[in-house]
Amino acid sequence: MLRNTKTRYGWAAILLHWLIALVFIGQFALGLVMVRIASQRTSFELIQLHKSFGFLLLGLVLVRIGWRLGSKSPELPEEVGEMERRAAPAVHLLLYAAQVAVPLSGWALVSVSVLEIPSMPFNLFVMPHLPLGVSEQAENFWIVGHQWLAYAGMALVALHVLAALRHHFWLRDKVLVRMIAPSLGRGGGQE
């Protein structure tokens, strides 16, 4: 089952969800390590890897947004309260926004940097810089912006994870497991 139904996620949405989760959290950890490492050579190489995965993340998120817009979203179980019913899409929207904004701000950062280091995702092709003015002030602005957007994104991820765990362990519904495999979402209502 590739596509979503009214109650279940299809494999496309599930794979994109976990792949993006893995890359987003991995990127956060890599971002923290790469600027703290003593060896400048290793640091440089990790930064290039961080840039590569950043472009990959941006591509995956755009595919996921396209997929989401083009397919139905499974409904929440009937037992879910009104407040959560309203909060969930808002958090999801913010998560999508963060997933786009964090890599975009990183792209802006490398584009305005006075170091003018090219970007070459996974050494495959040259990714052009965004048409932004190069300056030290702009670089400092995007360094701070990229960091805070990443922290905000991780806070949203934490909120999202806590909500999923609440559904699984507290409410004992299929909201979490239906994002693991389509077959696990069976019995969640009319399809």
Place this chain on the structure above:
Amino acid sequence: MFVKRLGLAAFLAATSVVGSAWAVALSDAAGRYAISKNGSSIRFVIGKAGGGGLNGAFGRFEGTIRIDGGDIGRSRVDLTIYPESVGTGEGRIDAFLRSDAVFDVANSRQITFRSTSVQRTGDKSAVVTGQLTARGNTSTEKFAVELQGMNGGQIRFHVSGKVLRSRYQMDVGTPLYSNIVAFDMQFTGRRG
């Protein structure tokens, strides 16, 4: 009219003297020369993916050039570069180049070139082959040398050559930055 002709003759005489002073063949330049900081430069450029390049220069270097008038092939060039003096116009890049990522100046304070052979390629040109040592790695490199002129006790050379940085454990950033470092050097030597 006579004054005009005299003026023209004097001008032509003067320019021919200046021209002959700088127009000199390698064999005429025999002697030992110390590379002078004034009038000398070592510049390099490393190509960047997508166009452009990283331009830099070394501010501190020293060396000698000994030209054997009888046999140019027996001439010698010795050059020592202090990589701590590298400059690109951007402090963070300079710090990166001095770090363990590239020159590792904390452990390797000099880059040396010792010629092993000089092959004459023209009246004023030669190819100098020698051992380049950087970060404890030694490799054979070739540089094209062109005698630009000689005046008084001074001699001028233009030197160019390409070096693969991977041979010296300096290949960080490839293929983002080319593995080839193109050198463009100007040396002024003082006899003595």
